[in-house]
Amino acid sequence: SKTPNWIYWFAFPEWAYKPESSPGSRQIQLWHFILELLRKQEYNDVIAWQGDYGEFVIKDPDEVARLWGARKCKPQMNYDKLSRALRYYYNKRILHKTKGKRFTYKFNFNKLVLVNYPFIDMGSGRGVPQSAPPVPTGGTHFRFPPSTPSEVLSSSEELRSPGVFSTVARRMARGSVSDCSDGTSTNSELEEAAAAADERAIGPDRAFRGLLAPRLPHESLFRPAPRVHPDPLSPFPVSPLPGPGGLLSPALSMTPTPHLAYTPSPSLSSPMMGSHFSFNPEDMKHYLQAHTQSVYNYHLSPRAFLHYPNIIVPQPHRPTLEKPAPHHLQPPPMPLPLGQQPTDDAHASPFKFKLQPPPLGRKQREAGSSLAAASSSNHASSFTGAGPNAGSAAGGAPPKIKVEPVSDLSEEDVEVTDISEEDELNPNSEDEEGDMFPLLPHSPPVSPGGTRCIPLKLRFKRRWSEDQRMEADGDRDEAEDKKVRGEGEDQEDGKREGEETSSELQRATAQLSLENASC
DNA sequence: GGCGGAATCA
Protein backbone atom coordinates (compact mmCIF):
# COMPACT_ATOMS: atom_id res chain seq x y z
CA SER A 1 0.00 0.00 0.00
CA LYS A 2 0.91 3.57 -0.17
CA THR A 3 3.30 4.93 2.29
CA PRO A 4 1.77 7.47 4.53
CA ASN A 5 3.06 10.78 3.57
CA TRP A 6 3.94 11.72 7.03
CA ILE A 7 6.43 9.01 7.07
CA TYR A 8 8.57 10.95 4.75
CA TRP A 9 9.05 13.64 7.17
CA PHE A 10 8.07 12.39 10.47
CA ALA A 11 10.73 11.66 12.91
CA PHE A 12 12.03 12.96 16.09
CA PRO A 13 14.86 15.26 16.31
CA GLU A 14 17.99 13.58 17.19
CA TRP A 15 17.96 14.69 20.73
CA ALA A 16 14.64 13.08 21.24
CA TYR A 17 16.25 9.76 20.87
CA LYS A 18 18.93 10.48 23.25
CA PRO A 19 18.35 8.82 26.53
CA GLU A 20 19.60 11.78 28.37
CA SER A 21 16.73 13.73 27.06
CA SER A 22 14.41 11.46 28.85
CA PRO A 23 12.79 13.29 31.64
CA GLY A 24 13.90 12.46 35.05
CA SER A 25 15.81 9.46 34.16
CA ARG A 26 19.23 8.54 33.17
CA GLN A 27 18.01 5.27 31.98
CA ILE A 28 16.45 4.83 28.69
CA GLN A 29 12.77 5.02 28.80
CA LEU A 30 10.41 2.77 27.10
CA TRP A 31 9.03 5.29 24.72
CA HIS A 32 12.53 6.12 23.81
CA PHE A 33 13.27 2.57 23.17
CA ILE A 34 10.18 2.18 21.11
CA LEU A 35 11.20 5.06 18.97
CA GLU A 36 14.56 3.59 18.65
CA LEU A 37 13.19 0.37 17.38
CA LEU A 38 10.79 2.12 15.13
CA ARG A 39 13.42 3.87 13.25
CA LYS A 40 15.56 0.91 12.64
CA GLN A 41 14.82 -1.11 9.68
CA GLU A 42 16.05 -4.31 11.06
CA TYR A 43 13.21 -4.27 13.48
CA ASN A 44 10.62 -3.66 10.91
CA ASP A 45 9.24 -7.07 11.42
CA VAL A 46 9.10 -6.55 15.10
CA ILE A 47 7.65 -3.15 15.36
CA ALA A 48 6.81 -0.64 12.72
CA TRP A 49 4.99 2.51 11.94
CA GLN A 50 1.66 1.76 10.60
CA GLY A 51 -1.54 3.54 9.91
CA ASP A 52 -2.07 6.98 11.20
CA TYR A 53 0.49 9.47 12.02
CA GLY A 54 2.38 8.29 14.99
CA GLU A 55 0.74 4.96 15.04
CA PHE A 56 2.78 1.88 15.31
CA VAL A 57 2.13 -1.76 15.63
CA ILE A 58 4.05 -4.24 17.60
CA LYS A 59 4.25 -7.10 15.24
CA ASP A 60 6.13 -9.32 17.55
CA PRO A 61 5.26 -8.51 21.11
CA ASP A 62 7.44 -11.16 22.55
CA GLU A 63 10.41 -9.97 20.64
CA VAL A 64 9.86 -6.39 21.55
CA ALA A 65 9.60 -7.42 25.14
CA ARG A 66 12.69 -9.44 24.83
CA LEU A 67 14.58 -6.55 23.36
CA TRP A 68 13.31 -4.26 25.99
CA GLY A 69 14.20 -6.69 28.68
CA ALA A 70 17.62 -7.03 27.22
CA ARG A 71 18.07 -3.33 27.20
CA LYS A 72 16.95 -2.97 30.73
CA CYS A 73 18.57 -6.09 31.88
CA LYS A 74 15.28 -7.56 32.82
CA PRO A 75 15.32 -11.02 31.40
CA GLN A 76 11.92 -11.69 32.80
CA MET A 77 10.38 -9.00 30.74
CA ASN A 78 7.42 -9.96 28.70
CA TYR A 79 4.78 -8.23 26.73
CA ASP A 80 2.42 -8.22 29.61
CA LYS A 81 4.79 -6.20 31.66
CA LEU A 82 5.91 -4.09 28.81
CA SER A 83 2.38 -3.30 27.89
CA ARG A 84 1.73 -2.28 31.44
CA ALA A 85 4.47 0.22 31.10
CA LEU A 86 2.96 1.38 27.87
CA ARG A 87 -0.35 1.79 29.53
CA TYR A 88 1.19 4.05 32.06
CA TYR A 89 1.98 6.29 29.17
CA TYR A 90 -1.65 6.83 28.55
CA ASN A 91 -1.94 9.10 31.47
CA LYS A 92 1.16 10.82 30.47
CA ARG A 93 -0.15 11.39 27.03
CA ILE A 94 2.81 9.86 25.50
CA LEU A 95 0.83 7.12 23.99
CA HIS A 96 -2.62 5.96 23.55
CA LYS A 97 -4.04 2.77 22.38
CA THR A 98 -5.41 2.38 18.96
CA LYS A 99 -8.51 0.64 19.86
CA GLY A 100 -9.56 -2.34 17.95
CA LYS A 101 -6.11 -2.98 16.68
CA ARG A 102 -4.00 -5.48 18.39
CA PHE A 103 -0.68 -4.36 19.64
CA THR A 104 -1.20 -1.05 18.07
CA TYR A 105 -0.42 2.15 19.85
CA LYS A 106 -0.06 5.65 18.83
CA PHE A 107 2.14 8.42 19.94
CA ASN A 108 0.24 11.40 21.04
CA PHE A 109 1.73 13.73 18.60
CA ASN A 110 -1.22 15.94 18.63
CA LYS A 111 -0.81 16.71 22.23
CA LEU A 112 2.65 17.34 21.73
CA VAL A 113 1.51 20.02 19.63
CA LEU A 114 1.64 22.77 22.06
CA VAL A 115 1.07 25.45 19.67
CA ASN A 116 0.67 28.08 22.19
CA TYR A 117 3.71 26.99 23.97
CA PRO A 118 6.02 25.92 21.29
CA PHE A 119 9.03 26.18 23.41
CA ILE A 120 7.65 24.90 26.50
CA ASP A 121 9.87 23.21 28.83
CA MET A 122 12.87 23.90 26.81
CA GLY A 123 15.68 23.85 29.15
CA SER A 124 13.62 23.14 32.14
CA GLY A 125 16.03 20.40 32.63
CA ARG A 126 13.25 18.23 33.77
CA GLY A 127 11.60 17.12 30.68
CA VAL A 128 11.82 16.57 27.09
CA PRO A 129 11.51 19.72 25.22
CA GLN A 130 8.09 19.86 23.91
CA SER A 131 8.75 21.79 20.90
CA ALA A 132 10.41 18.95 19.24
CA PRO A 133 9.46 19.17 15.68
CA PRO A 134 9.13 16.34 13.38
CA VAL A 135 12.30 15.99 11.54
CA PRO A 136 12.23 15.32 7.90
CA THR A 137 13.92 12.17 6.95
CA GLY A 138 13.23 11.94 3.34
CA GLY A 139 13.38 14.32 0.49
CA THR A 140 15.01 17.60 0.79
CA HIS A 141 13.00 19.78 -1.39
CA PHE A 142 10.50 22.26 -0.41
CA ARG A 143 7.00 21.53 -1.34
CA PHE A 144 3.80 23.07 -0.50
CA PRO A 145 1.60 21.72 2.12
CA PRO A 146 -0.69 19.06 0.91
CA SER A 147 -4.36 19.32 0.99
CA THR A 148 -5.31 15.89 1.99
CA PRO A 149 -5.60 14.95 5.58
CA SER A 150 -2.97 12.36 5.37
CA GLU A 151 -0.54 14.88 4.18
CA VAL A 152 -1.26 17.89 6.19
CA LEU A 153 1.18 17.24 8.84
CA SER A 154 3.92 17.70 6.45
CA SER A 155 2.96 21.27 6.49
CA SER A 156 4.93 21.74 9.57
CA GLU A 157 7.90 20.86 7.64
CA GLU A 158 7.36 23.01 4.69
CA LEU A 159 8.93 26.06 6.01
CA ARG A 160 11.96 24.48 7.29
CA SER A 161 15.20 25.49 6.01
CA PRO A 162 16.53 23.12 3.42
CA GLY A 163 19.85 23.53 4.95
CA VAL A 164 18.70 22.37 8.25
CA PHE A 165 16.63 19.84 6.60
CA SER A 166 19.53 18.18 5.02
CA THR A 167 21.56 18.63 8.08
CA VAL A 168 19.05 16.89 10.15
CA ALA A 169 18.74 14.24 7.56
CA ARG A 170 22.38 13.60 7.80
CA ARG A 171 22.19 13.42 11.47
CA MET A 172 19.38 11.04 11.21
CA ALA A 173 21.35 8.96 8.87
CA ARG A 174 24.21 8.82 11.20
CA GLY A 175 22.03 8.13 14.07
CA SER A 176 22.95 7.52 17.57
CA VAL A 177 23.76 4.47 19.43
CA SER A 178 22.85 3.60 22.88
CA ASP A 179 24.34 0.91 24.88
CA CYS A 180 22.38 -1.39 26.98
CA SER A 181 23.84 -0.92 30.33
CA ASP A 182 22.95 2.59 31.10
CA GLY A 183 21.15 3.84 28.10
CA THR A 184 23.51 6.65 27.60
CA SER A 185 24.63 7.40 24.20
CA THR A 186 28.06 6.52 23.17
CA ASN A 187 29.09 7.94 19.94
CA SER A 188 26.24 10.23 19.42
CA GLU A 189 27.75 13.00 21.37
CA LEU A 190 30.37 13.74 18.86
CA GLU A 191 27.96 13.48 16.08
CA GLU A 192 25.67 15.74 17.83
CA ALA A 193 28.39 18.24 18.19
CA ALA A 194 29.22 17.92 14.58
CA ALA A 195 25.65 18.34 13.67
CA ALA A 196 25.46 21.34 15.86
CA ALA A 197 28.33 22.76 14.00
CA ASP A 198 26.56 22.05 10.81
CA GLU A 199 23.58 23.92 11.87
CA ARG A 200 25.53 26.77 13.16
CA ALA A 201 27.10 26.94 9.80
CA ILE A 202 23.74 27.55 8.39
CA GLY A 203 23.67 30.66 10.34
CA PRO A 204 21.42 32.09 12.90
CA ASP A 205 18.81 29.72 11.76
CA ARG A 206 19.05 27.85 14.86
CA ALA A 207 16.96 30.60 16.15
CA PHE A 208 14.05 29.78 14.03
CA ARG A 209 12.90 27.64 16.71
CA GLY A 210 10.18 30.12 16.91
CA LEU A 211 9.54 30.51 13.32
CA LEU A 212 5.89 30.01 13.07
CA ALA A 213 4.97 29.88 16.61
CA PRO A 214 1.48 31.16 16.77
CA ARG A 215 2.51 33.63 19.29
CA LEU A 216 5.18 34.89 17.15
CA PRO A 217 4.44 38.43 16.30
CA HIS A 218 3.22 38.25 12.83
CA GLU A 219 5.29 41.14 11.75
CA SER A 220 8.39 39.19 12.25
CA LEU A 221 7.06 36.61 9.94
CA PHE A 222 7.26 38.92 7.10
CA ARG A 223 10.31 40.81 7.76
CA PRO A 224 13.60 39.33 8.64
CA ALA A 225 14.40 39.92 12.18
CA PRO A 226 17.90 40.94 12.86
CA ARG A 227 17.99 39.74 16.35
CA VAL A 228 19.01 36.27 16.95
CA HIS A 229 18.95 34.72 20.29
CA PRO A 230 20.53 31.47 20.91
CA ASP A 231 18.36 29.62 23.20
CA PRO A 232 19.87 30.08 26.58
CA LEU A 233 17.44 27.69 28.01
CA SER A 234 18.07 24.80 25.83
CA PRO A 235 20.13 22.10 27.32
CA PHE A 236 20.84 20.84 23.91
CA PRO A 237 23.71 21.75 21.77
CA VAL A 238 21.33 22.53 19.04
CA SER A 239 17.96 23.91 19.43
CA PRO A 240 15.44 21.33 18.51
CA LEU A 241 14.20 23.53 15.80
CA PRO A 242 10.64 23.84 16.69
CA GLY A 243 9.63 26.34 14.16
CA PRO A 244 6.53 25.19 12.50
CA GLY A 245 7.47 21.81 13.62
CA GLY A 246 6.96 23.01 17.07
CA LEU A 247 3.38 22.87 16.25
CA LEU A 248 3.65 19.27 15.81
CA SER A 249 5.99 18.18 18.35
CA PRO A 250 6.00 14.51 18.63
CA ALA A 251 5.92 12.52 21.67
CA LEU A 252 7.21 15.11 23.85
CA SER A 253 4.42 16.36 25.81
CA MET A 254 5.40 13.70 28.02
CA THR A 255 6.27 16.07 30.67
CA PRO A 256 3.27 18.05 31.59
CA THR A 257 5.27 20.92 32.78
CA PRO A 258 4.62 23.48 30.16
CA HIS A 259 5.28 26.28 32.43
CA LEU A 260 8.85 26.93 32.49
CA ALA A 261 10.46 28.32 29.57
CA TYR A 262 8.37 30.17 27.24
CA THR A 263 10.46 32.22 24.97
CA PRO A 264 9.08 35.66 24.65
CA SER A 265 7.98 36.52 21.23
CA PRO A 266 10.43 39.27 20.60
CA SER A 267 13.20 36.81 20.58
CA LEU A 268 11.48 34.56 18.18
CA SER A 269 12.76 36.13 15.15
CA SER A 270 13.14 34.03 12.15
CA PRO A 271 16.03 34.95 10.07
CA MET A 272 15.57 31.87 8.03
CA MET A 273 12.88 33.24 5.93
CA GLY A 274 15.17 35.78 4.55
CA SER A 275 17.77 33.31 3.73
CA HIS A 276 15.86 30.30 2.72
CA PHE A 277 12.30 30.96 1.94
CA SER A 278 10.18 33.65 0.71
CA PHE A 279 7.35 34.04 3.05
CA ASN A 280 4.94 35.57 0.78
CA PRO A 281 1.32 35.52 1.72
CA GLU A 282 0.66 32.75 -0.67
CA ASP A 283 3.14 30.55 0.99
CA MET A 284 1.75 31.41 4.29
CA LYS A 285 -1.67 30.66 3.07
CA HIS A 286 -0.61 27.25 2.06
CA TYR A 287 1.05 26.72 5.27
CA LEU A 288 -1.81 27.92 7.31
CA GLN A 289 -4.23 25.88 5.40
CA ALA A 290 -2.25 22.82 6.01
CA HIS A 291 -1.85 23.66 9.58
CA THR A 292 -5.48 24.31 9.99
CA GLN A 293 -6.16 21.03 8.42
CA SER A 294 -3.94 19.33 10.83
CA VAL A 295 -5.59 21.06 13.67
CA TYR A 296 -8.76 19.46 12.63
CA ASN A 297 -7.35 16.17 11.78
CA TYR A 298 -5.78 15.80 15.07
CA HIS A 299 -8.44 17.38 17.09
CA LEU A 300 -6.18 19.96 18.33
CA SER A 301 -7.24 22.69 20.51
CA PRO A 302 -8.49 25.62 18.57
CA ARG A 303 -5.60 27.34 20.08
CA ALA A 304 -3.75 25.61 17.41
CA PHE A 305 -5.21 27.75 14.75
CA LEU A 306 -2.76 30.11 13.41
CA HIS A 307 -3.76 33.54 12.62
CA TYR A 308 -1.88 35.77 10.41
CA PRO A 309 -2.81 39.04 8.98
CA ASN A 310 -4.36 39.28 5.61
CA ILE A 311 -4.27 35.66 5.02
CA ILE A 312 -7.41 33.78 4.67
CA VAL A 313 -7.02 30.18 5.24
CA PRO A 314 -9.33 28.05 3.19
CA GLN A 315 -11.48 25.66 4.98
CA PRO A 316 -9.80 22.42 5.38
CA HIS A 317 -11.37 19.35 4.12
CA ARG A 318 -13.21 17.74 6.90
CA PRO A 319 -15.63 15.08 5.92
CA THR A 320 -17.22 14.47 9.22
CA LEU A 321 -17.90 17.48 11.20
CA GLU A 322 -19.12 16.85 14.63
CA LYS A 323 -19.29 20.47 15.32
CA PRO A 324 -20.07 23.35 13.13
CA ALA A 325 -17.02 24.60 11.44
CA PRO A 326 -15.47 27.16 13.65
CA HIS A 327 -14.76 30.47 12.20
CA HIS A 328 -11.22 30.10 13.17
CA LEU A 329 -10.70 29.13 9.67
CA GLN A 330 -11.08 32.66 8.65
CA PRO A 331 -8.31 34.32 10.40
CA PRO A 332 -9.01 37.88 11.17
CA PRO A 333 -6.73 40.64 10.19
CA MET A 334 -5.39 40.65 13.63
CA PRO A 335 -2.46 38.84 15.04
CA LEU A 336 -4.69 37.59 17.62
CA PRO A 337 -4.77 34.34 19.09
CA LEU A 338 -6.36 31.54 18.93
CA GLY A 339 -9.59 31.38 20.23
CA GLN A 340 -11.18 28.57 21.83
CA GLN A 341 -14.02 26.44 20.87
CA PRO A 342 -16.53 27.20 18.20
CA THR A 343 -18.19 29.89 20.17
CA ASP A 344 -15.05 31.69 20.65
CA ASP A 345 -14.57 34.91 18.97
CA ALA A 346 -11.49 36.02 20.65
CA HIS A 347 -9.77 36.63 17.41
CA ALA A 348 -12.11 39.40 16.62
CA SER A 349 -10.77 41.45 19.38
CA PRO A 350 -9.21 44.62 18.20
CA PHE A 351 -7.10 44.86 21.23
CA LYS A 352 -4.91 42.73 23.20
CA PHE A 353 -6.50 40.95 25.94
CA LYS A 354 -6.30 37.98 28.00
CA LEU A 355 -8.93 35.92 29.50
CA GLN A 356 -9.04 35.18 33.06
CA PRO A 357 -11.31 33.10 35.08
CA PRO A 358 -13.72 35.19 36.99
CA PRO A 359 -13.63 35.55 40.67
CA LEU A 360 -15.05 32.61 42.33
CA GLY A 361 -17.96 33.90 44.23
CA ARG A 362 -19.43 36.10 41.65
CA LYS A 363 -19.23 33.60 38.94
CA GLN A 364 -20.96 31.07 40.93
CA ARG A 365 -23.70 33.43 41.69
CA GLU A 366 -24.28 34.15 38.04
CA ALA A 367 -24.14 30.58 37.11
CA GLY A 368 -26.93 29.78 39.41
CA SER A 369 -27.00 27.50 42.31
CA SER A 370 -28.21 24.52 40.38
CA LEU A 371 -25.34 24.77 38.07
CA ALA A 372 -23.01 25.46 40.82
CA ALA A 373 -23.92 22.20 42.35
CA ALA A 374 -22.79 20.33 39.34
CA SER A 375 -19.64 22.22 38.94
CA SER A 376 -18.89 23.38 42.35
CA SER A 377 -15.31 22.62 42.00
CA ASN A 378 -14.85 23.79 38.52
CA HIS A 379 -16.71 26.97 38.41
CA ALA A 380 -15.21 28.13 35.24
CA SER A 381 -15.27 24.91 33.42
CA SER A 382 -17.94 25.72 30.96
CA PHE A 383 -16.50 28.80 29.53
CA THR A 384 -17.53 29.20 26.05
CA GLY A 385 -16.94 32.74 25.28
CA ALA A 386 -13.82 34.59 24.71
CA GLY A 387 -13.10 38.00 23.57
CA PRO A 388 -15.35 40.94 23.36
CA ASN A 389 -17.86 39.28 21.16
CA ALA A 390 -18.16 36.28 23.21
CA GLY A 391 -20.84 37.60 25.39
CA SER A 392 -23.56 35.94 23.45
CA ALA A 393 -21.63 32.87 22.84
CA ALA A 394 -22.99 31.03 25.74
CA GLY A 395 -26.42 31.18 24.37
CA GLY A 396 -27.85 33.70 26.67
CA ALA A 397 -25.82 32.62 29.55
CA PRO A 398 -23.59 35.26 30.91
CA PRO A 399 -20.13 35.10 29.56
CA LYS A 400 -18.06 33.05 31.78
CA ILE A 401 -14.82 34.51 30.88
CA LYS A 402 -13.48 37.66 32.10
CA VAL A 403 -11.89 39.65 29.40
CA GLU A 404 -9.44 42.20 30.31
CA PRO A 405 -7.06 44.32 28.40
CA VAL A 406 -3.56 43.28 28.66
CA SER A 407 -1.72 45.84 30.51
CA ASP A 408 1.63 44.71 29.47
CA LEU A 409 1.82 46.26 26.10
CA SER A 410 5.30 45.19 25.62
CA GLU A 411 3.98 41.78 25.17
CA GLU A 412 3.20 41.29 21.61
CA ASP A 413 1.25 38.27 22.20
CA VAL A 414 -2.16 37.96 23.44
CA GLU A 415 -3.01 35.74 26.18
CA VAL A 416 -6.05 33.75 25.88
CA THR A 417 -6.92 31.30 28.41
CA ASP A 418 -8.39 28.34 26.89
CA ILE A 419 -11.70 27.09 27.86
CA SER A 420 -13.33 23.82 28.04
CA GLU A 421 -16.43 23.15 26.17
CA GLU A 422 -15.90 19.60 27.01
CA ASP A 423 -16.92 20.28 30.47
CA GLU A 424 -20.29 21.15 29.28
CA LEU A 425 -20.56 17.75 27.90
CA ASN A 426 -19.23 16.41 31.02
CA PRO A 427 -20.65 18.24 33.92
CA ASN A 428 -19.16 15.76 36.20
CA SER A 429 -15.83 17.05 35.43
CA GLU A 430 -14.42 17.97 38.72
CA ASP A 431 -11.28 19.59 37.85
CA GLU A 432 -9.60 21.73 40.29
CA GLU A 433 -10.41 25.35 40.17
CA GLY A 434 -7.89 25.87 37.46
CA ASP A 435 -10.06 25.84 34.47
CA MET A 436 -8.18 28.07 32.29
CA PHE A 437 -5.37 27.12 30.21
CA PRO A 438 -2.18 28.46 31.29
CA LEU A 439 -1.22 31.85 30.33
CA LEU A 440 2.14 32.49 29.11
CA PRO A 441 4.55 30.96 31.44
CA HIS A 442 6.28 34.21 31.87
CA SER A 443 3.19 36.06 32.71
CA PRO A 444 2.85 36.90 36.30
CA PRO A 445 0.82 34.55 38.34
CA VAL A 446 -1.33 37.35 39.46
CA SER A 447 -3.04 39.36 36.87
CA PRO A 448 -2.71 43.09 37.10
CA GLY A 449 -6.33 43.78 37.64
CA GLY A 450 -6.42 41.77 40.74
CA THR A 451 -8.15 39.07 38.91
CA ARG A 452 -8.41 35.93 40.73
CA CYS A 453 -5.32 34.04 40.06
CA ILE A 454 -5.25 30.42 39.42
CA PRO A 455 -2.01 28.85 40.18
CA LEU A 456 -0.10 28.11 37.08
CA LYS A 457 0.12 24.57 38.07
CA LEU A 458 -3.58 24.25 38.07
CA ARG A 459 -3.98 26.10 34.89
CA PHE A 460 -1.67 23.79 33.23
CA LYS A 461 -3.29 20.86 34.69
CA ARG A 462 -6.49 22.14 33.33
CA ARG A 463 -4.98 22.54 30.01
CA TRP A 464 -3.65 19.11 30.00
CA SER A 465 -7.00 17.86 30.85
CA GLU A 466 -8.34 19.69 27.91
CA ASP A 467 -5.69 18.35 25.71
CA GLN A 468 -6.45 14.97 26.88
CA ARG A 469 -10.00 15.28 25.84
CA MET A 470 -9.15 16.72 22.54
CA GLU A 471 -6.73 14.09 21.79
CA ALA A 472 -9.10 11.31 22.39
CA ASP A 473 -10.64 10.49 19.12
CA GLY A 474 -14.02 10.49 20.61
CA ASP A 475 -13.32 13.66 22.45
CA ARG A 476 -13.81 11.71 25.52
CA ASP A 477 -12.30 12.41 28.77
CA GLU A 478 -9.58 10.08 29.37
CA ALA A 479 -6.76 9.07 31.44
CA GLU A 480 -5.87 11.95 33.57
CA ASP A 481 -9.23 13.40 34.00
CA LYS A 482 -10.60 10.08 34.64
CA LYS A 483 -8.02 9.61 37.15
CA VAL A 484 -8.54 12.93 38.69
CA ARG A 485 -12.22 12.53 38.93
CA GLY A 486 -12.15 8.90 39.56
CA GLU A 487 -14.50 8.33 36.75
CA GLY A 488 -14.56 5.28 34.70
CA GLU A 489 -16.88 5.88 31.90
CA ASP A 490 -16.59 4.00 28.75
CA GLN A 491 -14.69 5.42 25.97
CA GLU A 492 -15.71 5.11 22.47
CA ASP A 493 -13.36 3.76 20.03
CA GLY A 494 -11.85 6.38 17.93
CA LYS A 495 -12.52 6.09 14.34
CA ARG A 496 -9.50 5.76 12.28
CA GLU A 497 -9.74 6.71 8.78
CA GLY A 498 -7.21 6.89 6.10
CA GLU A 499 -5.30 4.07 7.49
CA GLU A 500 -2.26 3.58 5.54
CA THR A 501 0.15 0.90 6.12
CA SER A 502 3.72 1.49 5.63
CA SER A 503 6.35 -1.01 5.17
CA GLU A 504 8.51 1.71 3.90
CA LEU A 505 9.06 3.75 6.92
CA GLN A 506 12.53 2.57 7.16
CA ARG A 507 13.16 3.66 3.68
CA ALA A 508 12.49 7.11 4.77
CA THR A 509 14.04 6.95 8.12
CA ALA A 510 17.63 6.59 8.80
CA GLN A 511 19.40 3.36 8.74
CA LEU A 512 20.61 2.81 12.13
CA SER A 513 21.81 -0.01 14.14
CA LEU A 514 20.45 -0.72 17.48
CA GLU A 515 22.95 -2.12 19.78
CA ASN A 516 21.65 -4.20 22.56
CA ALA A 517 24.63 -5.11 24.46
CA SER A 518 24.23 -7.83 26.93
CA CYS A 519 24.03 -6.90 30.51
C1' DG B 1 -5.88 -8.64 24.52
C1' DG B 2 -6.34 -4.92 27.16
C1' DC B 3 -7.00 -2.34 31.42
C1' DG B 4 -5.51 -0.39 35.68
C1' DG B 5 -4.74 -0.95 40.90
C1' DA B 6 -1.31 -2.13 44.12
C1' DA B 7 3.09 -3.06 45.80
C1' DT B 8 7.69 -2.71 44.90
C1' DC B 9 12.11 -1.45 43.07
C1' DA B 10 16.12 1.46 41.61
Added chain:
DNA sequence: TGATTCCGCC
Protein backbone atom coordinates in the same frame (compact mmCIF):
# COMPACT_ATOMS: atom_id res chain seq x y z
C1' DT C 1 9.97 9.03 38.80
C1' DG C 2 9.55 5.31 35.57
C1' DA C 3 9.17 1.34 35.39
C1' DT C 4 8.58 -3.87 37.07
C1' DT C 5 5.83 -7.35 38.90
C1' DC C 6 1.60 -9.36 39.90
C1' DC C 7 -3.01 -9.80 39.36
C1' DG C 8 -8.14 -9.46 39.03
C1' DC C 9 -11.25 -7.94 35.88
C1' DC C 10 -13.64 -7.23 31.38
